[in-house]
Amino acid sequence: MRFGSFVFPVSHQPENDSAVIDSTLDEIVLAEQIGMHSVWLTEHHFDGAAAHADPLVLAAAVASRTAHLKIGFAVIELAFHHPVRLAVQTSLLDNLSHGRLIVGTGRGSAYNHYEYIGFGITMEDGLARLDEAEDLLVKAWTGEPLQHEGEHWDLEFPLLRPRPFQQPHPPLIRACISEASAVRMAEIGRPVMIGIQTLPTLQARLERYRATMLDSGFTEEQTEATLDQCWASRDLFIADSYDEAHEIAAAGFERERTHFRRARELYNPGGFPPPDPNRPIPAGESLEHSFIMGTPSQVAEQVAAMRDIGIRNLMLKLNVGEMDTHKVQKSMRMLGEKVMPHFA
Structure with missing residues (x-):
């Protein structure tokens, strides 16, 4: 089982940004030291949800400070990037890291309209451009020469x-985000990142992904190889006791959810509607479903439960809601010393 660090460092105040970026880099270096497989950098703008905002620039810093960590994006918001410029930047990063790059893509936030407005487009435009942008990205990496005539871009070089x-x-x-999106990727044999879901939902989604790949003509070997590149997400915190872990995790989770909600209320045109009381709370907004937490042995049991439903790669947010970095680093060391060896 592989363990990746999901780097999503919320900064609650602009004056904290620099310190959060510094501590984030320290935590990334520690992730390599404890033997994690990869680090996954997110992208969000204007609200402090991700203090670094730009994962491409941060990836260059990571490449210079690490030697073995895979450097992934979770995700590059394709709506905000010209695909050819992105191809140049990611190709350079792949060279700087000597082949450690994994390019995770997506349309961007499904809730933060203000991010799209800040880049002069709409959320609908971002979704409409997604497939063509990804197609053009691959063409730019591989084409020689390249000519592209599409709905959104016409170019050649x-x-x-x-x-x-x-x-x-x-x-x-x-x-x-949705099962339908994962099925579309299974049809073309592309691995997926799945956000926080309940264990039964995760298991059902992986089973349908596998069945769809086989039904689409992929061999058992190809299907297994693709499933081996799929990732599932959780938050994680380890402490000397369950009560301590729960206290720190719950406080960080509440700070983070409040930060996200207030930004949408403040910056989205028309604000952000309150949750529908007639609909269940999404798994990602539930502490119970979001977090793996407790003592090392308790955390190992929870990780084993995920392994047993077919999860092979676990993307872990290790600092949630601008936690104290010393406590985060202690949690990470226990992960590396007392949990990960059980899954080697």
């Missing part, structure tokens, strides 16, 4: 330089 370090290009993975 002789050759992308530098070429990606990994050939034919870095691994590509798509973030999928």
Whole structure:
């Protein structure tokens, strides 16, 4: 089982941004030291949800400070990037990291209209451009020469330089919120990142993904190889006692959810509607379903439950709601010393 660090460092006040970025880099370096497989960098703008905002620039810093960690994006918000410029930047990052890049893509936030407005587009435009942008990204990495005539971009150039370090290009993975989106990716054999879901939902989604790939003509070997690149998300905190872990996790989770909600209320045109009391709370907004927490042995049991339903790669948010970085680092060390060895 592989463990990745999901880097989503909320900064509650602008004056905290620099310190949060510094502590985030320290936590990424520690992730390599404790033997984690990868680090996954997110992208959000204007609200402090991700203090670094730009994962591409942060990835360059990570490449210079680490030697073995895979560097993934979870995700690059394709709506905010020209695909050819993105191809150049990711190709350079792949060279700087000597082939450690994994390019995770998605349309961007499904709730933060103000991010799209800030880049001069609409959320609907972002969704409409997604498939063509991803297609053009791959063409730019591999085409020689490249000509593209599409709905959103018409362009040509002789050759992308530098070429990606990994050939034919870095691994590509798509973030999928809905089951329908995951099924679409299964039909073309593309691995997926699945956000926080209950264990039964995760198991059902993986089973349908597998069945769809086989029904689409992929071999058992191809299907297994693709499932081996799929990731599922959780938050995680480890402490010397369950009560301590729960107290720190619950406080961080509430700070983070409040931050997200207030930003949408303040910045979205028309605000942000309150949750519908007649609908169940999404798993990602529930502490119970979001967090793996407790002592090392309790956490190992919870990770084993995920492994037993077919999860092979676990993307863990290790600092939730601007937690104290010393407590986060202690939690990470216990993860590396007392939990991960059980799943080697």
